Amino acid sequence: MFLTLIAFVVALGILITFHELGHYWIARLCGVRVLRFSIGFGRAILRRTDKHGTEWAVSAIPLGGYVKMQDDPEPGASRAEAARSFNAQPVWRRMAIVAAGPVFNLVLAVVFYAGLDMVGTQVPAPILGQPEISSPAGQAGFMAGDKILAIDGNAVASWNDARWRLLDVLSSGGQAALDVQPAAGGVQRRVLVLKTGNRLDPSQGDPLAAAGLHLQRPRPVVREVGAGSPGQAAGLQAGDTIVGVGDLKGPLDASALVGYIQQHAGVSLPITVLRGGVAISLHVVPRDVQAEGREVGRIGVLLGGDVPMVTVRYGVLDSVWHGARRTWDTAWMSLRMMGRMAVGDISWRNLSGPVTMADYAGQTARIGLAAYVSYLALISISLGVLNLLPIPMLDGGHLLYYLLEVVRGRPVPERWMQIGQRTGLGLLVCLMGLALFNDFARLFT
Structure with a gap:
């Protein structure tokens, strides 16, 4: 719980502070006087004023921050001082200052993704498990061990990439052409057809799994061999990957292996393992033991899972390009998902609030730095996209006012702005409640 709270607070602090830094930096470039830049809210713990008259403060409540500009000139201000107020700026400068916060969030996501690509991250390889015959994937001919190489002509480096591209197909219906490499080798193209859109309702489980697409289950790996056990007598060693036992062949998973051994107590079973990349054939005789009121076979080894992984790493320029493309794809897909939620094509249960965000922050922090940085990038994109929506009270709402000002040739009437602010506040309260x-x-649940 403590780690979750700290990870969430740090995430908010980084993302919102960087958002406000965008407003501050562009305001300074446009000559606007910035009165205060606060990291956090409430009473200031530390503060100092720089040579430009901006007070920099660290406040008691570490949930983001804010920038306070001089909106209107002070009474009796000189012409030069009045020109430094925000409302005295041409409309294009005001638009640039307001848009800078969300744009900085998107740029930060590019930096995060590019950094991960340069350092290199280990992610699950896009190797599929056996789909149900009746599922769309089963009907398309997908088999266990198929490795996804490309989707609609776009190269796929990992399961994360494949999942991201396939979710869009699932949500809208249609079809996707997948180039796969079967376990036996070669390259084949299979077309996945989804006649109706999937509402992506989280309460219905994983939508990809429902379509028959899921990762190959972890290969059973021997973690520990019990002294005097049938496994030790057979010659099994820690680190062995079991690839076959008896007449159970093909890609194995731990549960299927355990079930098979339990059913063959006292039977000499041929077992094939990979040790240092070399296949070794052994024989093991499961011992008959009493468990849960019945006799089952046991070989006395501790099994673990071994998911095939790939290392995704690019050079500097390629990392920046991939980071920018991933940020754009994520932002564009987020907008499309919002639109589909608005018309009811996608479940509103996909809308998440601070509790879920905090939970994910804690989970990714426990997994490792790379997962946490990926989480920061995703939330930074969400923050940028959300603030660009044309809803009064958000940056996008202010941009809408300024666009109307450009069209009308004069500022929006105060009455319009008051109505818009109330409407925007009501909409945001409803969305936060949902x-x-x-x-x-x-x-x-």
Whole structure:
């Protein structure tokens, strides 16, 4: 719980501070006087004023931050001082200052993704498990061990890439052409057809798995061999990957292996393992033991899972390009998902609030730095996209006012702005209420 809280607070602090830094930096470039830049809210713990008259503060509540500009000139201000107020700026400068916050969030996501690509990350390889015959993937001819190489002509480096591209197909219906490499070798093209859109309702489980697409289950790996056990007598060693036992062949998973051994107590079983990349044939005789009121076979070894992984790494320029493309794809898909939620094509249960965000922050922090940085990039994109929506109270709402000002040739009437602010506030309160409802529904279900 403590790690989750710290990870969430750090995430908010980084992302919102960088957002406000965008407003600050462009405001300074446009000659606007910035009165205060605060990291956090509430009472200031530390503060100092720079030579430009900006007070920099660290405040008691570490949930983001804010920038306070001089909106209107002070009474009796000189012409030069009045020109430094925000409202005295041409409309294009005001638009640039307001848009800078969300744009900086998107740029930060590019930096995060590019950094991960340069350092290199280990992610699951896009190797499929056996689909149900009746599923769309089963009907398309996908088999266990198929490795996805490309989707609609776009190269796929990992399961994460494949999943991201396939979710869009699932949500809208249609078809996708997948180039796969079967376990036996070669390259084949298979067309996945989804006649109707999937509403991506989280309460219905993983939509990709429902379509028959899931990762190959972890290969059973021997973690520990018990002294005097049938496994030790057979010559099994820690680190062995079991690839076959008896007449159980093909890609194995731990549960299928355990079930098979339990059913063959006292029977000499041929077992094939990979040791240092070399296939070794052994024989093991499961010992008959009493478990849960019945006799089952046991070989006395501790099994673990071994998911095939790939290392994704690029050079500097390629990393920046991939980071920018991934940021754009994520932002564009987020907008499309919002539109589909608005018309009911996608479940509103996909809307998440601070509780779910905090939970994911804690989970990714426990997994490791790379997972946490990926989480920061995703939330930074969400923050940027959300703030660009044309909703009063958000940066996008202000940009809408300024666009109307450009069209009309004069500022929007104060009355319009007041109505817009109330409408925007009401909409945001409703969305936050729905997001919190979804958060707690996930916790209790």
